[in-house]
Amino acid sequence: MIAVLQVKPAVCGGMTMKRRTMEYHIDGLIALLLFGVFAACLMAVLFTGANAYRRLTFRNNMFYENRTCAQYMTVKVRQMNDPRAVEIESFGEGDALVFPEGEYVTRVYYYDGYLMELYSEKNSALGPEAGEKVMEAGGLKLSLEDGMLLITITDREGTGEDLMLSLYDEGEVAA
Template identity: 30%
Template sequence: MNKRSHIQTLMFLTLFLVFVMGSFFVMTSEIQVYQNIHESIALQDRLMTPLAYLNTRLKSCDQKEAVELVTIEETLCLKMEEDQHVTYIYYFEGYLRELYAVKDYMPSLDEGEKLFKLDDFKMSNQDQLYHFSVQIGQQSEQISVYMHS
């Protein structure tokens, strides 16, 4: 082999190495972008799921005077009455919790089932319009639900 073919082979290998390294850097940056998008979607899902759950629960209990906000052990609770049972939804010790009880039973807040881990949860109502706000980290979402009955 002559000197010229060695130079051509070396140039070809150098170009191939540049191509491989460029492809590697493009792939690593695309992986990072994908991970960021995935984390953003997962956080949005963790924020919206408790709000969707509350919306569904309220709509399933849309009867006259069946839903109200009450205070139990200095904690604001959403109280939903159905026949002989009462459901309480409240924020306690970092979790949105739900507690089913018979109407005559006064529950303790630590008895509730943990539904969603949240950093903060707020609820309020004005007439028949209920406002809910959840926060995880620095992100927050809110929803308002109007009770028709």
């Protein structure tokens, strides 16, 4: 005779159900933990990228303002029929670059945190506040020696940029 050992299915099935339920909970916790790690890594990468983008944008804006200001000054000088007529005079919070145009003059100067431009009669009593704001700036220094115009433009952060322009055409020699 062969002895057959019978196990009650209810007891064995009950143990298996508890074991399976516990395995499902552990599997769920592991999946949730992996998702949390993935989300944390994703957020770290996004914040790092956003910070780098913010820094690059700020730097590019500052360079853009400096280049734009330097190009503006260069164009104003080059627009003159006779660049040698450019003068420097005290005006506003410092010096002004003066472009004579017959009975009128255009002054480019620094005043109250801005690079300003004022078009008026030569002997006008208008003050520096009457000019048009061109762009924000931190300061402007001008000097003119031997036909060379040195312009130092300071931005809002205090960084200066020098621009040197020759007021003579090619082939001309300063007298």
